[in-house]
Amino acid sequence: MLDQEFIETKLPAGTEYISDVVFKEVDGLELKLDLLLPKNETKRQLPTAIWIHGGAWMRGNKARDLHRFDQLTSRILQEGMAFVSIEYRLSSQASFPEPVLDCTDAIAFLNRNREKFGLDTDRTVILGTSAGGHLASLIGTSLTVGGKDFVTDASRPMGTILGVVDFYGPTDLIMLQSKRGEIDFENDASPEARFLGHSPLKRPDLARAASPVNYVSKDSPPFLIFHGDLDSRVPMMQSIYLNSMLEVNGVESRLVQVDGARHGDEKFDETVYNDMAIEFIRSLIH
Template identity: 35%
Template sequence: MRFEAGVVYRELTGFRPLELDLYSPDDPVATVVYLHGGGWRRGSRRRPVVPGCFERLVAEGFAVATVDYRLSGEATFPAPLEDVLVALDHLRRPAFLLGESAGAHLALLAALTGSSPVLGVVAWFPPTDLLAMPAGPTSREAGLLGAAPHDVPELARAASPVAHVHAAAPPVLLLHGDNDNLVPAEHSVRMAEGLRSAGAPVELELVPGAGHMWLDADTESIMDQSVTFLRRLAAPPKR
């Protein structure tokens, strides 16, 4: 496995350089771009919620790019989405997106609204409708938007993946704990319903008893389902 650390993919005046790390097997079947969680205000590209996630993906033949984006203390929406889209352009190859929580939110938005080709999305416990969150002026959502969602409803809708579903969306796998008290599973249920209604390919799995950040979940099973989905899409078509 080759490892390239701290590759600068974007430099903006007044901000820290934005970096990605790249883990590569000898002959990758495809690239997975990982987006970390942390409520848009914290988190690290090097600390996935499932330990060993990157190594498992590389062992399955995927290159993995783990990406920084501007946090809400640095810039408000759409800044982090813009960063993700620039990172995808920087890689110069179609990629899958895998995100957790806030990172899953950005992964869905990038796949649904961006111009870079996305092969598919694995979204772990994503917030998909910011107006459905009980978010006050000091909430994570308010930090992302610069105001409480209900005070800026048009911006909140623009930042909500459920508002951007369309038939040409890439395949999406939604995995969400049915005991998630921070981002209720209804967010993934409504996202799946919207994609299905639009005619887009989507799979939804509610994980019994699991909370946010995969609390009380079998993370090996989570990885198995995610890898199976990615490998099925990455497999070359049979002739």
């Protein structure tokens, strides 16, 4: 939950905060989302930005990233967009594909409740950092090729995803695993192994199914990708690969190399990168 001081000092005046909305109950667990709604005197339906938090699929929450990326959150609200931060089951609670299903269930929930919250879910942009960038990219690419494996109920409309903003997310889990050198497949404790429930190189079928690059098609939405050239946790080759796959399929994509940035570096908060993100989002929703 966001604290009142953050809402009053970091967000535009008049922002409405609707916290802890339950969008799903599973295994006795309530999954929730937070909505930030800009001042909307005309009562028009608002294009929607959906944020998926990072944390190696094993930690983090729906409020943490908003504190970190407060400038970007604020500027998206200033664009007249609703901002929604969702939670999903972490790898200690469920393994692939369940966390992906949690995210798509949140998207379906928002679409079903678009009138209640005043959302235009046919103008949706998904954003995420690290593991959240992976989930955003996976959803953005898979839904456009009929990725029913990641949808609980195919009869429930999802709205329309116009674009994805991916901050240094993994895109190929087998390639990600290869950076580790010697691996104990039976006792693999890497974040990607915990997410999959198996070492990627022991279950390459699962790793492939969980990798956004394998769903890229000519129908994928436009992407804006940020990655640091000093990232050792998720090497920049992950984003280079995704960007190349998008381009070869004729999809609008831009990869921004953030010089001197490590994984999760504060450099990503700089105004120049916020400007790029806002320009990209603005081009999609207007």
